[in-house]
Amino acid sequence: MIPARNITLLDTLPKVAGGYTERAPLANLVWFRTGGPAEVLFRPRDEADLQTFLKNLGADVPLTVIGVGSNLLVRDRGVRGVVIKLGKPFGNIEIEDNLITAGAGTTDLAVAHSALAASLTGLEFMRGIPGTVGGALRTNAGAYGTEISDIFQSATAFDRDGEVHTLSASEMGFSYRSSKIPADWIFTSATFRGTPGDQKTIKAKMDQIQMTREATQPMRVRTGGSTFKNPEGIKAWRLIDQAGCRGLEVGGARVSEKHCNFLINTGPACSADLEALGEEVRRRVKQSAGVTLEWEIERIGER
Numbered sequence: 001m002i003p004a005r006n007i008t009l010l011d012t013l014p015k016v017a018g019g020y021t022e023r024a025p026l027a028n029l030v031w032f033r034t035g036g037p038a039e040v041l042f043r044p045r046d047e048a049d050l051q052t053f054l055k056n057l058g059a060d061v062p063l064t065v066i067g068v069g070s071n072l073l074v075r076d077r078g079v080r081g082v083v084i085k086l087g088k089p090f091g092n093i094e095i096e097d098n099l100i101t102a103g104a105g106t107t108d109l110a111v112a113h114s115a116l117a118a119s120l121t122g123l124e125f126m127r128g129i130p131g132t133v134g135g136a137l138r139t140n141a142g143a144y145g146t147e148i149s150d151i152f153q154s155a156t157a158f159d160r161d162g163e164v165h166t167l168s169a170s171e172m173g174f175s176y177r178s179s180k181i182p183a184d185w186i187f188t189s190a191t192f193r194g195t196p197g198d199q200k201t202i203k204a205k206m207d208q209i210q211m212t213r214e215a216t217q218p219m220r221v222r223t224g225g226s227t228f229k230n231p232e233g234i235k236a237w238r239l240i241d242q243a244g245c246r247g248l249e250v251g252g253a254r255v256s257e258k259h260c261n262f263l264i265n266t267g268p269a270c271s272a273d274l275e276a277l278g279e280e281v282r283r284r285v286k287q288s289a290g291v292t293l294e295w296e297i298e299r300i301g302e303r
């Protein structure tokens, strides 16, 4: 007789064309390289596959979508429910007139390079943001005075029931590092507006962005970028510096010496170290400046 086995979440999920992985490690899918597994990871084969999945998914199954995890801290006990990773099937870029349409799995870097190739200006800032279009829409990503809302034309998203929505800028409700689209909606693509420009000037601006980053931010390290949002009128890094947190360590986690709004996994850190370090920074800044820092990095999963 075949021994009885407990029913797992995987057994209850809709039949799809893409791949499911049970207890899938997430650490290698996020920039910090820490954190526990996804109960189930789903990589849809295409939009139709994603829609079939959503239309047939039980309403009580927790759903999380990730890009390349450059703004995520995955807690050590992992993420319950299904984690969706869009990836390559959502990586197309098309340019028509001055409009650039990119799949939500496309990297911001690829979008910036396509705009350069088409001599379109306005998207240079995306060169320096190490995420995907999906993550950029969710966080209204920005740098050096420009953000997604400045070049946004429209986006498409599936809601939790698999219905397609075409979203205007006002529906996106962009504000500093956020949009107001429900957390369980999944962006599938976006259209951005470029302005015809001089290719050499666009290239020079992109090179300048890269040089500034190299000079001011820790590079090629395990980090999640800026940890805290800048409070109105103040730079978070300055408050952190003034609170004496530059170089502060908890376990294998360290406040970057080069840019103290960046936390770094020096190698052996777990997510609990990074989160504890972030909370200690918040405590010290509150004590020294009376300001409560708000996390920009999103923490997901179970402690």
Ligand SMILES: Cc1cc2nc3c(=O)[nH]c(=O)nc-3n(C[C@H](O)[C@H](O)[C@H](O)COP(=O)(O)OP(=O)(O)OC[C@H]3O[C@@H](n4cnc5c(N)ncnc54)[C@H](O)[C@@H]3O)c2cc1C
Binding pocket: 031, 064, 065, 066, 067, 068, 069, 070, 071, 072, 086, 104, 105, 128, 129, 130, 131, 132, 133, 134, 135, 136, 137, 138, 139, 140, 141, 142, 143, 185, 186, 187, 188, 223, 224, 225, 226, 298
């Ligand atoms: C070295 C470094 C430098 C950085 N510099 C900047 C910077 O200058 N400016 C800036 O704004 N950010 C910066 N970041 C943060 C990060 O790159 C951005 O927030 C980026 O937009 C996140 O994209 P992602 O694909 O990695 O998303 P993830 O980190 O994977 O996810 C972030 C959020 O987006 C959601 N999401 C992802 N894809 C989708 C989708 N398809 N549909 C719906 N929701 C989705 C996730 O659920 C989550 O809520 C930096 C990070 C690092 C590591």
